[in-house]
Amino acid sequence: MSGAGVGADSAGAEASAGAGAGAGAGAGAGAGAAASGGPVLVAIDGPAGSGKSSVSRAAARALGYGYLDTGASYRALSWDLLERGIDASEAAAVIEALAGFDFTIGTDPDDYFVRVGAVDVTEAIREPRVTAVVSLVARVPEVRVWLNDRFRAIVAAAAYPGVVVEGRDITTVVAPDAPVRILLTASEEARASRRSKELTSESAAAVGDALRKRDAADSKVVDFMNAAPGVETVDSTELDFGQTVDAVCDVVHARLAALTG
Numbered sequence: 680m681s682g683a684g685v686g687a688d689s690a691g692a693e694a695s696a697g698a699g700a701g702a703g704a705g706a707g708a709g710a711g712a713a714a715s716g717g718p719v720l721v722a723i724d725g726p727a728g729s730g731k732s733s734v735s736r737a738a739a740r741a742l743g744y745g746y747l748d749t750g751a752s753y754r755a756l757s758w759d760l761l762e763r764g765i766d767a768s769e770a771a772a773v774i775e776a777l778a779g780f781d782f783t784i785g786t787d788p789d790d791y792f793v794r795v796g797a798v799d800v801t802e803a804i805r806e807p808r809v810t811a812v813v814s815l816v817a818r819v820p821e822v823r824v825w826l827n828d829r830f831r832a833i834v835a836a837a838a839y840p841g842v843v844v845e846g847r848d849i850t851t852v853v854a855p856d857a858p859v860r861i862l863l864t865a866s867e868e869a870r871a872s873r874r875s876k877e878l879t880s881e882s883a884a885a886v887g888d889a890l891r892k893r894d895a896a897d898s899k900v901v902d903f904m905n906a907a908p909g910v911e912t913v914d915s916t917e918l919d920f921g922q923t924v925d926a927v928c929d930v931v932h933a934r935l936a937a938l939t940g
């Protein structure tokens with residue numbers, strides 16, 4: 680691990696944000712990146728179930744870019760708190776726990792993984808028990824600052840021509856100067872229906888209810904329902920998966936073409 684607390688393997692496919700890394704390390708300059716020579720940053724935000732993770736990953740693959748799922752990091756921290764028996768509603772305890780939170784996340788769209796310490800939590804962080812507490816963790820400002828520093832460092836260290844970064848506040852807080860910024864939306868019905876197809880153990884009504892409640896809680900922290908100035912909206916309600924990936928790639932190509940004249 681480097682002094683910045685973030686190390687990338689030779690392919691740039693893996694980045695580790697370790698415990699005890701100094702806040703602010705490696706942060707800042709990498710976020711917008713195109714002009715500074717780092718990877719081109721494609722920032723994508725949107726509500727739960729809008730297709731951010733799956734569409735961003737497929738778009739990254741199509742573009743030959745890396746991929747960073749920031750929500751997975753909030754989920755990994757939530758998983759770690761549950762494992763350590765720390766109450767996610769106690770902000771002070773959550774902040775204290777950051778010092779022992781050692782996570783690694785893959786940035787290769789073909790080899791996506793999330794680890795906490797040596798434990799692969801790629802699947803475990805999707806469990807409903809993690810989803811149920813993640814908004815509590817995400818509302819703590821110190822957590823957001825700590826993770827945002829890691830996100831910027833991971834992007835800056837990525838050995839790709841570009842990185843697709845998706846979450847809730849990427850277009851507005853993490854990388855407001857990114858050359859490509861997209862809000863990926865879909866109707867609440869479409870989002871709930873897509874999510875309930877993944878979670879066969881839960882009823883469609885329960886999935887829809889949990890999704891609405893999480894969006895409501897998350898919306899109090901950052902606005903990901905409305906496009907900020909300069910952010911392009913892609914509404915996938917009437918699009919199938921492939922059409923949505925194409926629409927995102929079209930925005931990337933158009934924005935980059937406009938920038939290079």
Ligand SMILES: Nc1ncnc2c1ncn2[C@@H]1O[C@H](COP(=O)(O)OP(=O)(O)O)[C@@H](O)[C@H]1O
Nearest residue numbers: 727728729730731732733873915918919920923
């Ligand atoms: N345009 C689309 N049409 C149909 N299904 C989609 C579309 N976009 C995403 N999906 C599916 O919806 C589900 C939720 O997508 P996901 O990427 O997990 O959303 P998010 O990361 O925004 O929560 C996944 O099963 C995904 O394959």
Ligand SMILES: Nc1ccn([C@@H]2O[C@H](COP(=O)(O)OP(=O)(O)O)[C@@H](O)[C@H]2O)c(=O)n1
Nearest residue numbers: 727728749750751753813814817846847848
């Ligand atoms: N940039 C981000 C990304 C996620 N999050 C939080 O992390 C949670 C999980 O994000 P996610 O992207 O995995 O959620 P899904 O939309 O995939 O279900 C969200 O509900 C937010 O509470 C955030 O606050 N900011």
